Amino acid sequence: MTTSPQPAPYGTPEVPRVAVRGEARLEVDPEIARIGITVSARGTDRRGALDDLTRRNSAVLDLVKSYGDAVEKLSTGAFVITPQLTGKGRGERVRSYHGRVHVTATLSDFTALGELATRLGDLELTGVDGPWWSLRPDSPAHRDARQQAVREAVQRAREYAGALGAELTALVELADEGAEGPSAPASPSGARTRGYAGGGAESEPRALDLEPQRQTVYARVNARFTMSPPQL
Template sequence: MSDAPVISVRGEAVLEADPEIAHLSVYVQAEDDDRRATLERLTERNRRCLELVRSYGEAVERLETGALTITPVLRRRRREGEIRRYQGTVWIKITIGDLSVLGELVTRLGDLERTRVDGPEWALRPDSPVRAEAARQAVRQAVQRAHDYAEALGCRLTGMVELSDEGLGHGRPEPFEPVPVAYAAAVESADAEPEAISLEPAVQIVRAAVEARFTATQPQLITRGERAARTPSDS
């Protein structure tokens, strides 16, 4: 086993960036005394919502149905009784890549009958170059810190033993700052489109931290007093 000294350091980088995508959750609802009527209304409203979202083409990066429920509402809640009505909900999840259309889309979705919109939740893409740059800066800081320690000890780095994300195996989720916006429309159609709401993207904070271990030459552990004593006096 090598007896070379090891210098262990930590490197960190914190970057700010504009969001690249936005997530929306849309809940389309229907209610009626009849189960079939509830399902038909829900199907029609879901179709209109999906058609509206798809009309934005490539601006929408992902469109998927999260869940669908049809629930009977009983007249008596403490025991089984007659069904008073039926409620139906479809949850639609949307990822927007072109943020320039987001305000208009949110407004038009909110103008649909019995429709609730939650979001946007601003985010970076998983493969965002901002994340890669934060990792590079964290590594560079770790290397520089190791060099600084070695210089202070009077030695030099000779190799790297290990480099890993901080707390490997105990990762922390990337922080984000969601800005909630909710709408509930009571009118199914209108004579004119509503004015698009203005949305201000929330700045994304990207953090990267690494832990590194480097081997080094033997340090010159000489105190300032010892160094002065070894220096020949001027004649």
């Protein structure tokens, strides 16, 4: 039984290959922003702490939902109720109960973002972290970066071939190394507040003026081409 010969991995003098990498780096405006909300309660009685936590959590959810379509996603994360002990050994007893609920809100309307973050921070025992700016997974920016990386790879290969008096003849391989946004959520840019008293009869605080943080999109590809014999 005979097998057909495998092509040389690096080409031949008659059909040489050229391997290049194409890269792209785009700076674009963010499409969404996330804020983390922590609702807290404490008290000497477990039921009282739970009731306070439930009431404050409902107030937070109602406030966020009041912004309608500006909020793309609202989700509740961890819920914790913990007894705080005092004393040690046989004298150990429960001193108080601390409760927390974590909520995450994703917004696409940045005009509403500053106002919502400020109003949340003004609520009783409610903390706000963020915003974390990002792109949607299906953002056109990722496609644009990949296409630009491919065009750069082709252009680079043509330049190498041209330097040898040759021309590209075929594409052998195109390997996508992936197009990705920031490796970690962008650092919060200012909205980190915590409220310890309700608004009461006071007027609402002035909304924070938040400046969206531009996002960096990367794309990298490896490409292999065959080219005509060089003119050496």
